[in-house]
Amino acid sequence: MIKRELPKDRPNDFSKIIPDVEKIINYVKTKGDEAIFELEEKFDKVKLTSLKLNNIEELASQVSEDLKKSIDIIYSQIYEFNNTIKPPNMIGGSFNGVEYGVLWRSIEKVGIYVPGGDKAYPSTLLMAGVPAIVAGVKEIYVSSPPNKINPVIAYISLKLNVKEVYTIGGAQAIAAMAYGTQTVKKVDKIVGPGNIYVQAAKYLVSSDVGIDGIEGPTELVIIADESANPNNIILDLRAQAEHGRLTFLVLLTTSDKLIEIVTRELDKDENTYFVLKVNSIDEAIDIANEVAPEHLSLQVENANEYLMKVKNAGAITLGSTPPALIDYSAGPNHILPTNSWAKIRGGVSVYDYLKMIMYASAKTPDKKVIEASKILAKYEGFNYHADSIGVRYE
Amino acid sequence: MIKRELPKDRPNDFSKIIPDVEKIINYVKTKGDEAIFELEEKFDKVKLTSLKLNNIEELASQVSEDLKKSIDIIYSQIYEFNNTIKPPNMIGGSFNGVEYGVLWRSIEKVGIYVPGGDKAYPSTLLMAGVPAIVAGVKEIYVSSPPNKINPVIAYISLKLNVKEVYTIGGAQAIAAMAYGTQTVKKVDKIVGPGNIYVQAAKYLVSSDVGIDGIEGPTELVIIADESANPNNIILDLRAQAEHGRLTFLVLLTTSDKLIEIVTRELDKDENTYFVLKVNSIDEAIDIANEVAPEHLSLQVENANEYLMKVKNAGAITLGSTPPALIDYSAGPNHILPTNSWAKIRGGVSVYDYLKMIMYASAKTPDKKVIEASKILAKYEGFNYHADSIGVRYE
Incomplete structure (x- = not known):
């Protein structure tokens, strides 16, 4: 379906489920493993005998050579990106005779949540895990719904030297990693996307443990001029639409012809696409800065120039670069701020696993x-x- | 009082007051200014006629020349420190033919909470505000309990080019800045310490607005060897104790003589001091890393060497540098992680007012x-x- 006006809100309100999620968290806090076995049977319909994945090596060995090679390449790409942006210690600054600086130190114990849903998300484990490796995190723990754990997750877990993989999903996984149970290690920070229950749980435990942020349905704003390829744009919007019906999809363009082609093609789709005519690319950038989208695609001439005008966005692709490349192998992350949070924070990176220690010496x-x-x-x-x-x- | 063993916990649990704070937030959300006038009368015992400070210039002009000069010096010191650590855009990285980088952009609207309590905290406004200026924040708003707003806060607000100063304290101030009212501007992020009500409110609104973190009672761990001056250490511990009875105060030392002198002097004080003998400075560093204190003071020979072994601390002073210098003019911040949060995040800095945008271009x-x-x-x-x-x- 095509709409020609932006909505006022992108609702992602979990206040109604807070009491339910609070109950789950308190149950896990007080009953530990016992509560999790029960909740997994209730929510994931699985009668578990262990909360830990015990056959990681065996499972990982099932991955095809093609997939292994692909994962290795993507791992390197994310590694290099994060290594490039990793901040060095700043030692030896001084002003008015006071010497000062900062040390960057890694967080020790990190829990990564790999979501369930219709599809599998091993790429999310790469996106959350590789920056942790670059930061130097010593202990990485992973949790994912039992029916979503597959050979690729096992293979990536081995590459990340993950300490333990838990077969736990939803709010109970977040509670377990936040407070620890007999089986699950208490971590310092929990990172990763998930459904509304996972996000509500992350919010609730955030007084006791670090979280990366609260992530909602994914978002893509494409800004395009006459030079853009309509077929590419149609594919980009449909690609983002693969994440579900709540995905927020926007095309801002100066081109009537583009609007016509895109509208004709996408009008029959189930997802809602917001297609708006703008008078200039600058106007489109202004709108994007107000929307603060998770993904921004600048399919325009001189994209580099417009890049510098962006104030609020999670990640940006330039020119004909497909936004989906960010989701896999460009280097930047696909765990990104949604629902206007890009006004306040960036996507997951090596910075999420580091913290700054300030020091001063005044002889x-x-x-x-x-x-x-x-x-x-x-x-x-x-x-x-x-x-x-x-x-x-x- | 002296204790010779560290406590198991540093309790800072606000779960009991959550329902009350939730009520305050919802009241402000639904009734706006009207609710705040009522809550200010109830909690701060002030019948306000305006929620805004309207005579900033006049108030600021009452500040003595000595104080003005002091504030100007401290402002510069914090400015230079943050300017030194401010991250540059990283443009032009590439790997496997994919070009990528990150842009750092400032947050637009920031609310700073300056706490009340027994004393006045204009220095906190400098600590929260100057890094925002370095980041390039366009709109800074300040809120403080009406009976705590003084000429110095007015003077600093002018220096920071603050848009508005609100005469609101407590949870109602946090709610107002998080959601906006007729008078109070809705901000993107709220920064600043405060009592348990303020911290609970920050936690509750953190699903809708950015916060710097949850700060509890202040903490100081001093590590000292034979070379340390006992009189300095006594003063440092008493200085930190000025923040109140909940302050967490620790001395770890290899020196029996130091323990004897410090214990004799401080045993009569009202505050509790934890004084522990260690076998080596390395052992003390291990304990400090486990405690992850807000302030760490390394009053030892070769402090620079031990600095590099610290993994978890908010801010560190080296050698005979007084920890209190961090509270005022060294350059690092005094709004710092407490209650073990130094394992996860650092103190307030220019980074709190910036967010990272990632980009990629793959021609x-x-x-x-x-x-x-x-x-x-x-x-x-x-x-x-x-x-x-x-x-x-x-």
């Missing part, structure tokens, strides 16, 4: 810095603060 | 990258993804 600071500190500390009523500073530099 | 990618993407996409059942990639490079 011979300028006198004015010391005086300023003492004056403000005293004004605020922190006299010992002032004294502890003053006693050093008298 | 002539290596064939193997394209093949790998198509193979994995088909395996996952995403045929249009595969087609949208394939059609470009056939």
